[in-house]
Amino acid sequence: MTLIDQIDKERIPAHIAIIMDGNGRWAQAKGQPRTAGHAQGVEVVKNIAADAARIGVKFLTLYAFSTENWNRPTAEIEALMKLILDYLEEETFMKNNIRFRVIGGVDLLPPAVQKRLNDCIEHTAANDRMTLTIALSYSSRWELTHTMQKMANDVKKGILQPEDITEDFISSRLLTNFMPDPDLLIRTGGELRISNYLLWQCAYSEFYFCDTYWPDFDAECLYKAIIDFQHRQRRFGKTGDQVREEAQNPS
Ligand code: IPE
Ligand code: IPE
Ligand code: MG
Numbered sequence: 001m002t003l004i005d006q007i008d009k010e011r012i013p014a015h016i017a018i019i020m021d022g023n024g025r026w027a028q029a030k031g032q033p034r035t036a037g038h039a040q041g042v043e044v045v046k047n048i049a050a051d052a053a054r055i056g057v058k059f060l061t062l063y064a065f066s067t068e069n070w071n072r073p074t075a076e077i078e079a080l081m082k083l084i085l086d087y088l089e090e091e092t093f094m095k096n097n098i099r100f101r102v103i104g105g106v107d108l109l110p111p112a113v114q115k116r117l118n119d120c121i122e123h124t125a126a127n128d129r130m131t132l133t134i135a136l137s138y139s140s141r142w143e144l145t146h147t148m149q150k151m152a153n154d155v156k157k158g159i160l161q162p163e164d165i166t167e168d169f170i171s172s173r174l175l176t177n178f179m180p181d182p183d184l185l186i187r188t189g190g191e192l193r194i195s196n197y198l199l200w201q202c203a204y205s206e207f208y209f210c211d212t213y214w215p216d217f218d219a220e221c222l223y224k225a226i227i228d229f230q231h232r233q234r235r236f237g238k239t240g241d242q243v244r245e246e247a248q249n250p251s
Contacts, residue, residue: 003223007055008230013183015059016052016225017205019197020045022189022213029213035079040215042087051219053096053130055226059179060132063197067105067139081110084136088116090123097129103175104138131179138175140199147173176201184229188214188221206232 020041027037045062052060065080093100100120107114117136151173154160171177182198182205190211194202208225210217235243 003220003227004055006227007223009056011230012056013226013229014057015061015180015182015184016057017061017063017182017185017198017202018048019063019185019187019189019195020214020217021187021191021195023215025189026213026215034076035083037213037215038076038080038083042083044215044217045087046092047219048217048222049098049130049132050096051222053098055223058130059182060130061103061135061176061179061182061198062133063135063138063195065104065136065138066196067137067142068196070108070137081113085110085113085116088113088120090120093120093124093127093132097127098124099127099129099131100124101131101133101178102136103133103143104136105142106136108137133176133179135197139196140201141196143175144200147175170200174200181205184208184225186210186222186225188212188217204234204236206234 023037023041024034025037026040027034030036045064049060064084069080070077088100092098102117102121106117109117147170151160151165151170155162171181176198181201181203185194185198185202185205186208187193188210190209190213192209198205206229208228210221210225212221233240233243
């Protein structure tokens with residue numbers, strides 16, 4: 001049975017988040033500059049977005065550049081910014097009926113990138129097959145810090161009461177407020193860490209780590225992660241028996 005046939009089409013994770021890691025090592029292993037890995041990584045983004053949309057994923061959220069990545073050599077940052085600019089072609093999103101969004105400190109990006117991002121967001125706003133979100137100049141602690149500062153300000157101004165700060169309210173104030181929490185978080189490239197990604201949102205996500213470097217990640221790798229996910233029991237604190245019972249007698 002092929003991998004795609006092993007996927008339960010009724011239980012596709014609604015939201016997959018991916019830490020796309022391993023571009024530099026992929027290139028270095030081939031004796032190429034790290035930027036060659038990033039260039040190949042962009043091709044993989046295009047393919048995986050189309051694959052995910054095709055199998056019915058509703059939200060795909062990709063970690064492309066962290067706040068910590070600003071500490072990389074300037075030449076690598078510049079090459080990445082250029083690749084991002086080249087990647088942002090509206091036609092591909094329109095053709096695949098993909099809504100494009102971005103999360104992160106967008107105002108730190110070069111103006112040309114900001115403009116292209118905004119154009120893509122605006123022109124794809126009505127697309128509804130899948131929402132593709134790119135995390136750019138993003139880190140979770142940065143996001144949480146800014147959100148807390150804004151909420152503290154609202155309390156100070158008297159337009160927000162401390163007791164109104166519930167879990168749902170916090171989620172609604174985060175940059176990710178237009179998406180559900182990730183069901184599945186994938187990290188490629190072999191590292192077993194979260195690197196400041198969606199810390200609040202991944203409270204109950206299933207984690208899947210694979211050694212494959214992002215430039216080698218393909219539809220088969222994605223299917224493997226989804227099959228692995230589908231073999232897990234998500235208990236959310238309950239017992240396994242409770243979860244089975246609830247599945248048999250949905251309320
Ligand atoms: C991920 O690949 C892409 C970015 C962080 C921009 P890396 O560039 O981190 O590649 P490795 O981990 O050094 O191989
Ligand atoms: C995480 O990868 C960030 C992105 C994939 C954009 P890094 O390569 O920056 O993470 P660390 O430094 O190995 O944790
Ligand atoms: Mg890395």
